[in-house]
Amino acid sequence: MADQVKKPLKITETVLRDAHQSLIATRMTTEQMLPIIDKMDKVGYHSVECWGGATFDASLRFLKEDPWERLRKLRDGFKNTKLQMLFRGQNILGYNHYADDVVEYFVQKSIANGIDIIRIFDCFNDLRNLKSSVEAVKLVKKENPNAHAQIALCYTLGDAYTLDYWKETAKRIEDMGADSICIKDMAGLLVPAKATELVQALKDGSSLPIQMHTHYTSGVASMTYMKAVEAGADIIDTAMSPFSMGTSQPATEVMVEAFKGTEYDTGLDQNLLAEIAAYFQPMREEALKSGLMNTKVLGVNIKTLLYQVPGGMLSNLVSQLKQAGKADKLDEVLAEVPRVREDSGYPPLVTPTSQIVGTQAVFNVIMGERYKMVTKEFKDMVAGKYGKTPCDIDPEFQKKIVGDDEIITCRPADLIHDKIDDFKDEIKEYYEQEEDVLSYAQFGQVAVKFFQKRRDKKYNLDGKHEDFESKVHPV
Numbered sequence: 001m002a003d004q005v006k007k008p009l010k011i012t013e014t015v016l017r018d019a020h021q022s023l024i025a026t027r028m029t030t031e032q033m034l035p036i037i038d039k040m041d042k043v044g045y046h047s048v049e050c051w052g053g054a055t056f057d058a059s060l061r062f063l064k065e066d067p068w069e070r071l072r073k074l075r076d077g078f079k080n081t082k083l084q085m086l087f088r089g090q091n092i093l094g095y096n097h098y099a100d101d102v103v104e105y106f107v108q109k110s111i112a113n114g115i116d117i118i119r120i121f122d123c124f125n126d127l128r129n130l131k132s133s134v135e136a137v138k139l140v141k142k143e144n145p146n147a148h149a150q151i152a153l154c155y156t157l158g159d160a161y162t163l164d165y166w167k168e169t170a171k172r173i174e175d176m177g178a179d180s181i182c183i184k185d186m187a188g189l190l191v192p193a194k195a196t197e198l199v200q201a202l203k204d205g206s207s208l209p210i211q212m213h214t215h216y217t218s219g220v221a222s223m224t225y226m227k228a229v230e231a232g233a234d235i236i237d238t239a240m241s242p243f244s245m246g247t248s249q250p251a252t253e254v255m256v257e258a259f260k261g262t263e264y265d266t267g268l269d270q271n272l273l274a275e276i277a278a279y280f281q282p283m284r285e286e287a288l289k290s291g292l293m294n295t296k297v298l299g300v301n302i303k304t305l306l307y308q309v310p311g312g313m314l315s316n317l318v319s320q321l322k323q324a325g326k327a328d329k330l331d332e333v334l335a336e337v338p339r340v341r342e343d344s345g346y347p348p349l350v351t352p353t354s355q356i357v358g359t360q361a362v363f364n365v366i367m368g369e370r371y372k373m374v375t376k377e378f379k380d381m382v383a384g385k386y387g388k389t390p391c392d393i394d395p396e397f398q399k400k401i402v403g404d405d406e407i408i409t410c411r412p413a414d415l416i417h418d419k420i421d422d423f424k425d426e427i428k429e430y431y432e433q434e435e436d437v438l439s440y441a442q443f444g445q446v447a448v449k450f451f452q453k454r455r456d457k458k459y460n461l462d463g464k465h466e467d468f469e470s471k472v473h474p475v
Helices: 018-024 030-040 055-063 067-077 100-112 127-141 163-176 192-205 221-230 252-258 270-290 303-307 311-323 327-343 353-366 376-382 395-402 420-426 436-458
Strands: 010-013 047-052 083-087 117-121 148-154 180-185 210-214 235-238
Touching (some): 010 252, 030 270, 047 055, 047 067, 055 067, 055 436, 067 083, 083 100, 100 117, 100 127, 100 420, 100 436, 117 127, 127 148, 148 163, 163 192, 180 192, 210 221, 221 235, 221 252, 311 327, 311 353, 327 353, 353 376, 376 395, 420 436
Parallel strands (some): 047 083, 083 117, 117 148, 210 235
16 A cells, blocks of 8 residues: 655644633733743644734733733744734724734734734735735745735635635735635634535635634534645644633644544644643633633534624623623524624624624614614724625615715725824823834723833832822822
């Protein structure tokens, strides 16, 4: 029998970003991460995802940490492993579109501080909203060949999302100059048989490496990975077992074992992985004990496949309904979500569209009349301020929602003037490092509050009794 041709599968570890974002609301601190970095660096991962997504916001808002300092510390520790981040295209890490100069500067500084791979996505898969990010990476690559632009396609279901759609999109991504493609299955909607078809379509459309990212929410993720790899996927995202499964990714150790002895054998050391898992296990137990890790996010929710609602979006819907005293309306809201999606051009449900569509569905149900009350964000989305939706929106519906406001058909960022110099001027009182302007650009007053606390700590000031008007600081 002929020797088996080896095609070793590569692994991206998510425990330092998406895994704890999915299971414990992004509350893992830098201090908790640092002691295990040396062992993780010896594994031989393709990359470690450790930044971007909600980590930036959570660091500033809840953990009172400088996210840039976290990145620099991680970079110092990971001497042999590529570091990866999640980047929301023209939204960067925030929830609105930013000027091109802000996007470009953020890309430059992310790579300068230690990021190798920037995974870039747009909530509509509108490639126009990814152009400036990819171009910025390509510019940096001239001096730093490790810089890598990966475009992530948000996977969802709907009439617009044919195999031809994915194939043509893959071709356009390669033509843009991206280095790889990721299938971003944020809600765990991709079932095994469809994974085979999707990977093959992307392979037909481009020659770029294909990475698979999914969540265990619907219970099929491990099987989906198996079929995706057999169809040609090169890399998969996994999480160390204490922070795996549920709304997180399949377990790293399990997937390594599943492919052991096959042509896709990762070659990763299970003994080393076991040591790393043992480090994170007490964190899991403490999070369960404190309630930070809710057991509701650890099980399988097959309704995900019916309503296409990601785990984080589901918890937001539950919270909104409880606040309104309408917790009994959850099933009605879940049934309304697909209808709102259809009305608004079938957007994938990912940040920020998951929040926009979900909130509008809640309003439609609790008001007892569809679109009696419309959120500003939903109106902006229908008006084209976030980009072009995958399907055209019915003009009559658009008129009903938007009224006489202008419909945006160009790339939204074309309407935004350069802002970096403005932001620098606005925070000159707190400016300590070049990256501060980017923290402020993304999160405004949240960043300012962090800067104030940083300054108070640095100069031993009593921030609680600060007289802002007279600029007097008790010591």
